[in-house]
Amino acid sequence: MTTRSPGALGELLKLLKPYWPVVLVSTLLGMVGGLSVTALLATINEGLHAEGGLSNALVLAFAGFCVLALASSIMSDIGSNFVGQHIIARLRKELGAKVLSAPIQQIERYRTHRLIPVLTHDVDTISDFAFSFAPLAISLTVTLGCLGYLAVLSLPMFLITLLAIAVGSLIQYAAQARAFQGFNDAREAEDLLQKHYRGIAEGAKELRIHRPRRLRMHEENIQGTAERICNLQIGSINTYVIAKSLGSMLFFVVIAIALLVQSFWPAADKAVISGFVLILLYMKGPLEHLIGVLPLVGRAQVAFRRIAELNRQFSSPETQLLEAGDDDQPRNVRSLELRDLRYAYPPAEGAAPFLLGPVNLALKPGDILFIVGENGCGKTTLIKLLLGLYAPTEGEILLDGQAVDAASRDDYRQLFTTVFADYYLFDDLIQGTGGIPADAGRYLERLEIAHKVQVQDSTFSTTDLSTGQRKRLALVNAWIEERPVLVFDEWAADQDPTFRRIFYTELLPELKALGKTIIVISHDDRYFDVADHLLRLEGGKVVSEKLETEPA
Numbered sequence: 001m002t003t004r005s006p007g008a009l010g011e012l013l014k015l016l017k018p019y020w021p022v023v024l025v026s027t028l029l030g031m032v033g034g035l036s037v038t039a040l041l042a043t044i045n046e047g048l049h050a051e052g053g054l055s056n057a058l059v060l061a062f063a064g065f066c067v068l069a070l071a072s073s074i075m076s077d078i079g080s081n082f083v084g085q086h087i088i089a090r091l092r093k094e095l096g097a098k099v100l101s102a103p104i105q106q107i108e109r110y111r112t113h114r115l116i117p118v119l120t121h122d123v124d125t126i127s128d129f130a131f132s133f134a135p136l137a138i139s140l141t142v143t144l145g146c147l148g149y150l151a152v153l154s155l156p157m158f159l160i161t162l163l164a165i166a167v168g169s170l171i172q173y174a175a176q177a178r179a180f181q182g183f184n185d186a187r188e189a190e191d192l193l194q195k196h197y198r199g200i201a202e203g204a205k206e207l208r209i210h211r212p213r214r215l216r217m218h219e220e221n222i223q224g225t226a227e228r229i230c231n232l233q234i235g236s237i238n239t240y241v242i243a244k245s246l247g248s249m250l251f252f253v254v255i256a257i258a259l260l261v262q263s264f265w266p267a268a269d270k271a272v273i274s275g276f277v278l279i280l281l282y283m284k285g286p287l288e289h290l291i292g293v294l295p296l297v298g299r300a301q302v303a304f305r306r307i308a309e310l311n312r313q314f315s316s317p318e319t320q321l322l323e324a325g326d327d328d329q330p331r332n333v334r335s336l337e338l339r340d341l342r343y344a345y346p347p348a349e350g351a352a353p354f355l356l357g358p359v360n361l362a363l364k365p366g367d368i369l370f371i372v373g374e375n376g377c378g379k380t381t382l383i384k385l386l387l388g389l390y391a392p393t394e395g396e397i398l399l400d401g402q403a404v405d406a407a408s409r410d411d412y413r414q415l416f417t418t419v420f421a422d423y424y425l426f427d428d429l430i431q432g433t434g435g436i437p438a439d440a441g442r443y444l445e446r447l448e449i450a451h452k453v454q455v456q457d458s459t460f461s462t463t464d465l466s467t468g469q470r471k472r473l474a475l476v477n478a479w480i481e482e483r484p485v486l487v488f489d490e491w492a493a494d495q496d497p498t499f500r501r502i503f504y505t506e507l508l509p510e511l512k513a514l515g516k517t518i519i520v521i522s523h524d525d526r527y528f529d530v531a532d533h534l535l536r537l538e539g540g541k542v543v544s545e546k547l548e549t550e551p552a
């Protein structure tokens with residue numbers, strides 16, 4: 001997707017808007033600091049050529065400008081640090097909120113390896129850019145102040161300097177355009193590198209036992225991508241370096257012109273020529289600082305573009321997700337009904353989109369529903385719909401006879417406890433209210449992990465467990481949450497045969513007896529008879545739906 005690249009400065013100004021009083025004061029102070037330094041130089045030049053040595057007034061002016069330059073630049077730096085830190089915090093909070101409230105489909109489409117660099121790398125780049133704002137203002141003011149003083153000293157020489165600056169700016173502009181593409185390509189390669197980093201962290205075991213893949217990962221993926229980023233960055237930065245050196249040379253050309261003027265027209269005022277050279281040499285620093293920031297502007301532009309793209313991709317947040325509700329109060333479900341429910345994934349290139357449905361189903365408390373079928377038939381998609389993670393393309397879900405809509409969807413989700421096949425076990429298993437109840441120990445006993453995990457100070461003593469044990473702990477958590485509907489996506493797949501039997505023939509009936517509605521994705525056809533409803537999917541279509549099933 002090609003989009004207009006947002007201007008880094010425009011985007012930064014948008015970020016700076018809420019802090020404009022501080023920005024204004026620190027920029028003004030920075031300018032005062034810059035002008036004081038220029039005035040200081042003028043005073044020095046005057047002192048150098050003053051007849052009869054330094055006057056008291058000159059010494060006082062010198063001291064005054066020193067104090068003013070020092071105080072105003074300290075205050076300006078403090079202000080810009082305050083603003084810079086707040087901008088970064090705000091950016092982090094906003095991006096975090098964006099991801100937290102983005103619809104699941106959008107998160108799934110964006111992919112983690114692209115998300116993390118935006119949240120870390122791009123925010124850091126903008127942070128660097130934000131911190132350079134006040135120093136930029138100072139350099140700009142010093143440069144402008146120096147130019148003003150040059151104009152006062154000698155108009156023709158000022159015009160020659162201006163011409164040199166114009167030529168230098170043109171060179172910089174051309175460099176900026178050329179380097180931007182390099183920064184952009186390097187940033188794309190950063191995403192790829194992030195993907196490979198995830199591969200070496202999460203696939204460490206697989207890589208250990210597969211030499212060709214490991215070597216390919218090492219040589220092509222990690223080294224190759226790191227090398228590519230390195231070359232792209234070097235290419236881009238070199239463009240700036242060459243442009244900057246050419247710009248520096250222009251200064252000396254102008255100084256040479258000034259000296260030539262001095263030698264061809266010796267009558268020229270010495271104070272003018274020395275002041276001119278002094279100012280020009282001093283101005284070189286701030287002007288080069290301005291030019292030196294250009295690569296950062298280029299990188300910030302790329303970072304702003306990435307953040308803008310993330311904002312565009314996550315453009316329809318479920319805003320109510322970050323609002324506190326009166327939840328955590330387990331409520332009862334009298335009926336849960338799926339009516340002509342359909343879902344279509346967005347079409348992918350070269351493949352027909354997967355279509356699920358229509359699905360019709362009615363559940364009541366104490367019902368056990370098994371969703372079964374071959375791999376890829378749509379079981380997980382169906383539970384994502386049932387859990388309110390996806391909004392149906394057609395049809396509706398009725399809770400106690402009321403249709404679940406966008407406004408009520410998040411409240412609806414709070415009725416469920418889920419253990420997904422690819423579940424994420426948070427360290428703080430119980431969120432918010434009151435920690436783990438004291439009687440959780442009996443669930444740990446029941447799930448035969450009490451010898452490994454205890455409840456200490458309302459938390460579990462450890463989550464360093466085997467895969468099957470971690471799933472049992474997730475089940476304890478689900479039990480404790482006391483929500484009315486439990487969803488297990490192939491929960492028993494990692495359990496040993498004995499415990500698998502216990503899960504189907506003892507735990508599920510116990511939960512059922514407590515009035516829980518239980519939805520289980522399962523391939524364990526030996527235990528299908530436990531289900532009250534058995535819904536079989538084939539290629540997204542319901543091919544059989546049995547009530548009070550007989551053993552398969």
Ligand SMILES: Nc1ncnc2c1ncn2[C@@H]1O[C@H](COP(=O)(O)OP(=O)(O)OP(=O)(O)O)[C@@H](O)[C@H]1O
Nearest residue numbers: 108345346354373374375376377378379380381382
């Ligand atoms: N994010 C997605 N975007 C597009 N298509 C998807 C996405 N996720 C799944 N699909 C498609 O939807 C179909 C059903 O996937 P789903 O995960 O629901 O199957 P499943 O029955 O749970 O499979 P398994 O038993 O292997 O877990 C798959 O064929 C897959 O191609």
